[in-house]
Amino acid sequence: MEQLVWRAGCGAALASLLLPALGSAQPFQLPTANRALFEKGGEERFFVGTVGKPWTTGTFGCVRSGGNQMHEGLDIRCLQRDKHGEPIDPVLATADGTVVYINNRPALSNYGKYVVLRHQVENLEVYSLYAHLSQIRPELKPGQNVKAGQPVALMGRTTNTRSGISKDRAHVHFELDLLLNDRFAVWYQKASPDQRNDHGEWNGQNLLGLDPRLILLEQQQKGARFNLLEFVQHRPELCRVLVRKPDFPWARRYGALIRRNALAEKQGVAGYEVALDFNGVPFELVPRTASDIRGQAAFQLLAVNASEYHRNPARRLVVQKGVRWELSPHGLNLLGLLTY
Ligand SMILES: [Zn+2]
Secondary structure (H helix, E strand, C coil): CCHHHHHEEEEEEEHHHHHHHHHCCCCCCCCCCCCHHHHHCHHHHCCCCCCCCCHHHHCEEEEHHHHHHEEEEEEEECCCCCCCCCCCCCEEECCEEEEEEEEEEEEHCCEEEEEEEEECCCCCCEEEEEEECCCEEECCCCCCEEECCCEEEEECCCCCCCCEEEEEEEEHEEEEEECCCCCCCHHHHHHHCCCCCCCCCCCHEEEEEEEEHHHHHHHHHHHHHHHHHHHCCCCCCCEEEEEECCCCCHHHHHHHHECCCHHHHHHHCCEEEEEECCCCCCEEEEEEEEECCCCCCEEEEEEHHHHHHHCCCCCEEEEEEEEEEEEEEHHHHHHHHHHH
């Protein structure tokens, strides 16, 4: 008996020694008990599509309105309901982190009640967002630390859209994001003076989504070899833009995405060549010197990957004029916010 107890104790000690290592290699957990994402053919049981549309419309990407509308997260199906058919799945922190924002006023957002957590993963500041919640744990406050797997809320179907979310489509909308600019609120007031911003920098426009499905599947497949920084660095490139600015918040926050350039480091950085993915994530920054930069424009479009644009057009960051490509108003708006 004693031996067994010891063995059990030993196993637990071993597990606690091993867990931190696994935790850093597989930083993200599923945000509910629904694990069908990892089951062959489980998509129908994991994703909730939009009304009358297939499950793919509940995934991340240009999946709505015939590919012309972006959905920046995963809509994850509910598993548990109360006697009225309302969803009651606990919503779990995807990783160790800190609460940064709680919106308890569903009328103020199409996300309804939502929570944003900040995580530090391999030198990258990553944010997770959980939306359409029915209840956020009342003791949860901004600044509080949470552990991976800790319940933060209950699934619901809150939103301020007129059509609402029906019981049968109950889901949590889950995002993994990078933060564009901590001066968002000031920029927004200037860029859209007639629009209200009730959420400070925790406005969806300021959070650039990565595909959580790709991340979770790659983690599952690669195990200890998964690396979030590498994942971000290997996003397919939509376009490359020269930004005439030596310093902006993204370059400071996501310094891990800056490629070394010895000449620019020696002569001084006058701007960056920035590679964007189809969702506008600046996943690579290459420092450039003053002599590298011609012309006076704040932003110069250097290259466009046309096939990537046609595969994922919803954000319309660039536009084709005859044989030439140009930055669209959307693209200029994003770069304006990025470098504000
Ligand atoms: Zn959604």
